[in-house]
Amino acid sequence: MSTFKQYSVLPGFNLALGFTLLYLSLVVLIPLSAAFIHSAKLTWPEFWSTVTAPRVIASYRLTFGASFAAAVVNAFFGLLVAWVLVRYPFPGKRLVDALIDLPFALPTSVAGITLTAIYAGNGWIGQYLEPLGIKVAFTPIGVFVALTFIGLPFVVRTVQPVLEDIEKELEEAAAMLGATRWQIFRRIIFPTILPALTTGFALAFARAIGEYGSVIFIAGNIPMISEITPLLIITKLEQYDYTGATAIAVVMLVISFILLLIINLLQWWVHHRGIKV
Amino acid sequence: MQFNTWLSVGLLILVMVNSNQALADRAILNVSYDPTRELYEEYNRKFTRYWQEKTGEKITVRQSHGGSGKQARAVIDGVPADVVTLALAHDIDAISEQSGLILAEWQKRLSNNSSPYLSTIVLLVRKDNPKGIKDWDDLIKPDVAVVTPNPKTSGGARWNYLAAWGFALKKHDGDEAKAQEFLTRLYKNVSILDSGARGSTINFIQRGIGDVLISWENEAFLALKEYGPEKFEIIMPSISILAEPPVTVVDKNADRHGVRNIAQAYLEYLYSKEGQEIAARNFYRPSDPEIARKYAHQFPAIDLFTINEVFGGWPKAQSIHFKDGGLFDKIYVNQ
Structure with a gap:
């Protein structure tokens, strides 16, 4: 027992851990295990042929590919936005700051309909892109645009507080010791915010994988081309194929879990390396 | 007994009668498919008026719309529909098979394969x-x-x-x-x-x-x-x-809610001259030959x-x- 429970001066460990486990079970584990149990009604070959059908494979590619691309773009531009918001005073800053949270608050279907209206061939932006041969709405690019939209606040809001807490003195000391601006950013600022940035990336990525509402309007939903995996799950449900739907859901869960685990390990590694330096 | 006691008993009875009346204001839910919104908005107004004139009872008809398959699944998953008016017989068959809420021989219950329009x-x-x-x-x-x-x-x-x-x-x-x-x-x-x-x-x-x-x-x-x-x-x-978009009563739900007679009348009234007129005005081809002739100019053969x-x-x-x-x-x- 004593090896399991490390000594802590803080009282209440047992109670707090008990509540944590209970809460996690009720809110996360029980609903998720229901998906696993339901899909267990399939035999292994049935399960395998359901989750590796060509249409399903094409949808994994789109869902995970577009989510990853959107998260990468958001990591870059989210960092830039956070940097501007923290480092520079400018008129209307609070307004911009508040705008960042809008994708959090907006119902996703509203976001989807709005984006579709803007990027469709007769929309505000679409009418200029279409003559250039760029179709956004109803193509995989549209999926990417919607996922970028919903993912942005995750990066900004995780990086911002860390950036605010960086001690000015460190940068000043570096400058005194002759570091260039680029060196200061690369050696001091970037390592400090990297853990927060990977968290923001992971959150945006995870959110994008599960996104349904905003994507569905802009995707076009053509089999093999612009169908996302959550749509296939819904399609199966609407054909009364409950077990098939849960089988795909289980695959998504497992892949998402593995990816998030990798990102967390990466983050842990980055964090510990940072401390040693 | 004192006057006050009588008063409170009287008030209590009054409250009970009132709440009973509130309970008696019955409602049915029609779960339908996508393009019937306008049809049923008009039809529901007409039917509630007709029902009140016939029985004196004030009722409410609520409606829900969406893709036909999605709506059928919602009913299977527990949406308390009293009647379903869907795009195709297969979706009602699915409700019947998956949930047992509808009797298997539902399509024989109303004329014209249960398709009023x-x-x-x-x-x-x-x-x-x-x-x-x-x-x-x-x-x-x-x-x-x-x-x-x-x-x-x-x-x-x-x-x-x-x-x-x-x-x-x-x-x-x-x-x-x-x-x-x-x-x-x-x-x-x-x-x-x-x-x-x-x-x-x-x-x-x-x-x-x-x-x-x-x-x-x-x-x-x-x-x-x-x-x-x-x-x-x-x-x-x-x-x-x-x-042939079919309609039927969701037997178990309608019985549980105690509204079978309304649900039944609601669907039968679709076949009446008035119901058929509303369907035709909303661009559904009437099944009644007389109304169909009247609107023949609207629907090219x-x-x-x-x-x-x-x-x-x-x-x-x-x-x-x-x-x-x-x-x-x-x-x-x-x-």
Whole structure:
């Protein structure tokens, strides 16, 4: 027992851990295990042929590919936005700051309909892109645009507080010791915010994988081309194929879990390396 | 007993009577498919008035709309529908089989296969028909962009698919391989598969997507009424399918809510002259011959085939064409 429970001066460990486990079970584990149990009604070959059908494979590619691309773009531009918001005073800053949270608050279907209206061939932006041969709405690019939209606040809001807490003195000391601006950013600022940035990336990525509402309007939903995996799950449900739907859901869960685990390990590694330096 | 006590007993009784009356204000829920919104809005007003005149009881009819398959699933999953009025018999069969809420022989309970109104599938094009679309044949030309929803989730889309298939079969003297090739070429021209008919209509009308919308006849007329004939034209194909959207009481729910008599009357009244008039005004083809004659000018006579004639009924059409791995899936996977 004593090896399991490390000594802590803080009282209440047992109670707090008990509540944590209970809460996690009720809110996360029980609903998720229901998906696993339901899909267990399939035999292994049935399960395998359901989750590796060509249409399903094409949808994994789109869902995970577009989510990853959107998260990468958001990591870059989210960092830039956070940097501007923290480092520079400018008129209307609070307004911009508040705008960042809008994708959090907006119902996703509203976001989807709005984006579709803007990027469709007769929309505000679409009418200029279409003559250039760029179709956004109803193509995989549209999926990417919607996922970028919903993912942005995750990066900004995780990086911002860390950036605010960086001690000015460190940068000043570096400058005194002759570091260039680029060196200061690369050696001091970037390592400090990297853990927060990977968290923001992971959150945006995870959110994008599960996104349904905003994507569905802009995707076009053509089999093999612009169908996302959550749509296939819904399609199966609407054909009364409950077990098939849960089988795909289980695959998504497992892949998402593995990816998030990798990102967390990466983050842990980055964090510990940072401390040693 | 004192006056005060009597007063409070009296008040108590009054409250109980009142709350009883509140309970007695019965309501039914009609779970329907996408393009029937306007039809049932008008019909519900008419029916509640009719019921009050007949029985003195004030009732409420609530309605819910969405893709037909999605609505059926919602009922299976527990939406407390008292009646369902869906796009095709297969979806009601599914409720009956999956949940047992509806008796298996439901389709024999009302006349005309339980379909009070009929419809068909037509083509809606932009004003002056710039691509010169006259019939199903024109939809497979390489430069024509077609809009139709996903047959996996939309009842209307399944009728669209089957109408095109019926045309191709007739054209190629029953050659199924040729029909399949026709459908493959047709769906190559489709760039968006919405989950419901209304979504497709919105994409065609408001977003300017595509040259032709394969649509319910009533939905096409409605678009014409809302947006004006100066924007769109309806093209009647040479041949199409006779769509029979069925209705039925959800037995177990209606009994549990104690509203069976209302639910029953609600559906039967659809067959009355008044009900048929409302259906016709909302661009559904009436099943009553007299009302049908009255509105004949509105619905051009075209060559219509039924699903039983060409496909041998819904269960067969469903398992050959639309189930996973069926012919519709092959269109996309084999490309």
